[in-house]
Amino acid sequence: MSVHETSTKPSDEMLRAPFIYRDDEALEKSFQFTLMKRLASYMLPYPGLIVAAFCATLGNLAVTLIAPYLVGRTIDTAISNHHVSSLMTYGAILAGLYVLNFAASSFRIYLTNQLGQRVIQGLRKELFEHVQGLSSDFFDSRPAGSILVRILNDVNSLQDLFTNGVINSITNLFTLIGVIAIMFSLNWQLSIITLIVVPFMFILSLRLTIQIRRSWQQVRLRLSRINAHLAEGIQGMRVTESYVRQEENQEFFESMNRDYMKTFLMAQRWSIPFGPLVDITGALGSALLFWYGVHLLHNGVVTVGLLVAFANYLGNFWTPIGQLGQVYNQILVAMASSERIFQYLDTRPNIVDRDGALPIPPIKGHVEFRNVGFSYELGRRALTDVSFEALPGQTIALVGHTGAGKSTVMNLLGRFYDPTEGQILIDGKDITSVSLDSLRSQIGMVLQETFIFSGTIMENIRYGNPAASDDDVKAAARAVFASEFIERLPDGYHTEVLERGSRLSQGQRQLISFARAILADPRILILDEATASIDTYTEHLIQKGLEVLLAGRTAFVVAHRLSTIRDADQILVFDGGKIVERGDHAHLMSVGGYYYDLVAAQYRFLA
């Protein structure tokens, strides 16, 4: 049932695929050193934390290493010799050591967690900030759900690695070295015989890790499909419910979910044996130890206490190996996530400030398109050879069928995309030569699809001009006749609205976004079907307000309604990405061309 892009299914099934989600490419190399180095670099800003955490860990380690030795000594020297006072001394020393251990553990836990959380916080911050800077094409080509998953879930999955993984593996390595050193210093023959099993285990586990990595990749892949579907499904739930698609979707989801469960359990089948494998090898080592140790004991080479201590150290040898194995697993999982994160971080925005780009001075409003051409993707031309000039303060109306290229002109003017050919100049400056922020903050846009942020209405209107006072906000709302409905709401301007303004009607949302644009006081105003969902009555009221507000600004207006177009200084008629007619209303009506037909048609529909 679930069809994915990579599959080669018959075309009818493809055509009817309930949902299609783009899969991420799987990593081929298991352990990429550059990736590791890059991950590690996120710890560099916290040298103090690392050193302190490491010291605390060393404290733990010291106790772990010394305690068995002391216990052995207690047995050999105090208990075997019936030495009560030295028994007390050893007891006191041990107790003291454990107090030390307590303190060290407490610091270690606090510091390692702090380190891990800080790294994650920092990484997430960097990723979010980077994504904010990416261009429109990045967002146009990816569902919000999949970006969300990377910023949150993928970053979170690195948490374990940074919190415990790194410090623990350093500690474990040291423990291992320490234990080996002590074992050899106690008795080298015993050491060799007990460690002889290590290479054997090493080879076995290496073979396992290849499978482990592959299977976790599969799990991740399936999880991101589930997440992508969830994010989309939740947003489109109203459509699903009203089209009674629940059963089909349920079936689709369950098959995706089952697929995920199966892969997950497969990954578990590969991952779980690692622990038992270490255990069994460990037991083999112990058996060898006793078998050989007893011989040595018999020959008087070692004492009972030494043998007991040795057995303890052997236990301490296998524990870190098991844990290192776990960390290695963590790293393998982290690799998959970090690759996805770095992929975003390495995505360069298409639209960037040129080197040394200066802020554009306060815009007067002279806009010129010079032979502008544009394609969103190869082979799909949206604009061809568009040239026009708007003088400061003029209102330019763009007219034409859906898909004629009007919105593309707006997109290029706000520099959401750069033209493929030609130049756009504002006050004689190529807009690609000035800083993006300074440009956009002087261009106001009201689009057909409005976006309302969760928060109060007041905050939403203030969005483009945080410095505005409450009175400014209210004045802006009044100017676009939004104040009337806002004031009728129970909490007025302080009414909380949720994401996408789901408690407001679409017309109300548009009024708010109008007020928002007005308050931002832009030099150039772009209205792209901004009044499509506003009733005629309110639109007329707005129009009056707009006349005042448009004065002194250059405005570009896309509208189907004639009333909005009629008074424009210049009307550009688009068809198939080209300007086919231009002039003012009177001129175009007298020409009797495309525009005339359009007006005539509207008239016909009304009369």
Place this chain on the structure above:
Amino acid sequence: MEGVYRRLRRFYRPYLPLLYVSLSLMLLTTALQLAYPYLLKMIVNRVVIGHQFGELLPLSAAILVAALIKGVFNFTQAYLAQVFGSRTSFDLRNALYKKLNHQPFSYYDRIHTGDLMSRMTADLDAVRMFFAFGINNLMSIVLIVFMGIGLMLSMNWVLALVLTALMPILAVTALRFNSRLHPVFQNVRRALGRLNSGVQENLMGMRTVKSFAKEPFEIDKFNERNNAYYDANMDATKLWRTFFPFIEFVGNIGVVLILMVGGWLVMSQRMNLGDLIAFLSVVWYMIWPMSQLGFYLNNWTQATAASERLLEILEYPDDFDAETEHVSKEMQGRVEFRNVSVKFGDKNVLSNIDFVAEPGQTIALLGLTGAGKSTLTSLIARFRDASEGQVLIDGIDVKEWDRHRLRSQIGVVFQEPFLFSTTIFANIAYGRPNASVEEVERAARVADAAEFIDALPEGYMTLVGERGLGLSGGQKQRVALARAILLNPSILILDDATSAVDMETEYEIQQALQQVMEGRTTFIIAHRISSLKRADQILVLDDGKIVQRGTHDELANQEGLYQEIFRMQFQDFASMSEVPVAMQTGTEGNC
């Protein structure tokens, strides 16, 4: 807190046998684990001290065999637990999805997508982890402690009692820890939900963010939530930093006590050295798992907090009533509103709405923004229910209709067209996945979408998505319209569904619709008079009330809101003195 798991019972209950087998195997594993110190004791006592070297080989072999069996059991135990956790979370995820698919519309007015996502991913995973190994880990500690104490009692009861004295300290500590950790984890999960919804919203509103160049503001907003999440996690860390080491400390003190008391017992020859060594190794075996107690409790508490958030979804009151919703028949399309009022809080959004729409009629709704037009139509397919009065379809209260049957016979085109990530074809066929290619193409033609779809390089195979990849607003609206038309509905509701389409196209669509909708009922919400004027009945809404009703000709000649709006739209032409004469003569023939 236990209540949480009782409420989740139906999800894990079918798989409990898996857990039981897993736990039984764990019992055996734990026993085998303790065999090691026992074997050690035998080796020391019999071989090392007793010089019975013949027993060395079988004893060493026994250690090995025990380890092998333990390994196999351990694998099976851990795997079965994972199956238990996975199956449970599989069912839970399905159930959550199902619940979300049937949640009333009002639910989606209130939730944040991001928060819901964090519940469906992070919270669900926390619950899974508890079921997949959390229970086993906790049980293994209990087992190790009990079996360890049992073994120790059999070795030397005095020493065993010394250790047992430490147990209440552990138990009290663990309980206190758990109760303090719970609110902290609730906070962590809430902070994550907030972070999630913040990012989600930012991504959805990226266009607005960019056009106001507000990235820095968004980054600040994000950082605030990111920091709050960090703080919440650090609050948990502050609890861990005392509890984890303390539990380990208690275990270590146990070692010291055993060594002291045991040493004394050996010296006073009430115990042999081998027993003491074995005893010590039992304690050592208990210490490591006990030092993990904190982590396991953590896992448990996290899962509890997460379960609560999942139960909030699962236990959201159902507005569905299978008993009363029994009518399941072919719909004729007669819609009647009887004195209908809708309240949001204290506010009347609709008051005393009364009208009848006969099959075959087109009913148009006109009114100012927020007058209640969308609310009115949402009552027909039961997206919400009336607070007072009745909505009847074919004379039957909509509350008595089988909801699925009701909705599948009503085609709704929403204000904002939503397209799913799949082909244009599948989007149109969303309500009738098995529709034939011809039917889909026909629906697209009626919606005037066929032309632009055919012009796309991949035609109906073109992938669209959340953002409608490259489709303009008007194109998306037409795909959404085709989706409704394909349903072949008895009632069609167009909620400002062609606002982004130009008048000419809209006219063509309406002409085509008229044929398709013959004998059925159409509701149109629109602002352009041109979209409404051919309606059989126009209802003018103002502030939730019907203030005028009639046909275009009647209303155009009646003083009121309709006339006012008509004039405003007509004015556009009237003011063009040079146009009308030429045009009127020019168009009369075409019409």
